[in-house]
Amino acid sequence: xxxxxxxxxxxxxxxxxxxxxxxxxxxxxxxxxxxxxxxxxxxxxxxxxxxxxxxxxxxxxxxxxxxxxxxxxxxxxxxxxxxxxxxxxxxxxxxxxxxxxxxxxxxxxxxxxxxxxxxxxxxxxxxxxxxxxxxxxxxxxxxxxxxxxxxxxxxxxxxxxxxxxxxxxxxxxxxxxxxxxxxxxxxxxxxxxxxxxxxxxxxxx
Numbered sequence: 001x002x003x004x005x006x007x008x009x010x011x012x013x014x015x016x017x018x019x020x021x022x023x024x025x026x027x028x029x030x031x032x033x034x035x036x037x038x039x040x041x042x043x044x045x046x047x048x049x050x051x052x053x054x055x056x057x058x059x060x061x062x063x064x065x066x067x068x069x070x071x072x073x074x075x076x077x078x079x080x081x082x083x084x085x086x087x088x089x090x091x092x093x094x095x096x097x098x099x100x101x102x103x104x105x106x107x108x109x110x111x112x113x114x115x116x117x118x119x120x121x122x123x124x125x126x127x128x129x130x131x132x133x134x135x136x137x138x139x140x141x142x143x144x145x146x147x148x149x150x151x152x153x154x155x156x157x158x159x160x161x162x163x164x165x166x167x168x169x170x171x172x173x174x175x176x177x178x179x180x181x182x183x184x185x186x187x188x189x190x191x192x193x194x195x196x197x198x199x200x201x202x203x204x205x
Contacts, residue, residue, distance in 0.1 A: 052187065055083060056194045063198040069093055072202055073103025073170075076195050080174065081105040084184050088175040090114070092123065094168055099123065102170070111173075118168070126159035127168045132189060133159045136180065156180055160188050162196040169199050 059079055066072040073091035081089050090111040092099035097118040101111060119128035126133040135157045156176025162169045172192065 052190060055187070056190060059191060059194055060198075063195055066198070066202065069199070069202055070103045072195075072199055074105070076191070077103060077105040077107075077172070080172070080188070080191060083187060084174070084176075086174050086176055090173045092116070092171045092173065094118070094127070094170055099127065099171055122157070123159045123171050123173055127161045127163075127171045130161050130163045130168060132161070132185070132192075134180065134185075158185075158188060160192050162192050162199055164196055164200055169196065169203060 059076075062075050062079060063072060066075050073093070077089040077091055080086060086105070088104070088106040088108070088111070090104040090107040091102050092114075093102040099116050099118070101107070101114060104111065116124045118124050122133060122135065156178060158172075158174040158176070158180070160172045160174065162171070172188075174188065
């Protein structure tokens, strides 16, 4: 009971990583632990939803001040880098089904010179399919990945297209060192959906 009380206090202080245990305990103590674990999980979901909503409102406000594709690319890339702790992000604009570098965050010379056609390579396939593609958990230290960031040793890369219906406007390539959590994947998907309408307006103007 003392153990459960301590864990409840941690949850009340905002620690949603607490695991109550006692899953197989058929006593009243086990029933209490399972109830508290359910409460913790629901509290965590509410907090994640609140954070996502606030972040997307902030992103929308930031993008309203972006009047050029370069400004848009840099604002979106810096925003994602900050919230996802991504070491580098490159933004590629679609020009007649050819994707060229238009901005980013900590993108090196290789990324800035990188170009790819629709459906070509990792980035082009993500654009063609209008889906977020991931290269995850590359455990072989000698394996190099050919991407906008050159041939680098990374264990996380995401390619996220910005599109409306059938039209793909751009693709983000996001580099990671470490595992992507599901909440981070949801963040990327939601951010691209929030950002795309503003990009379409900039391109029309």
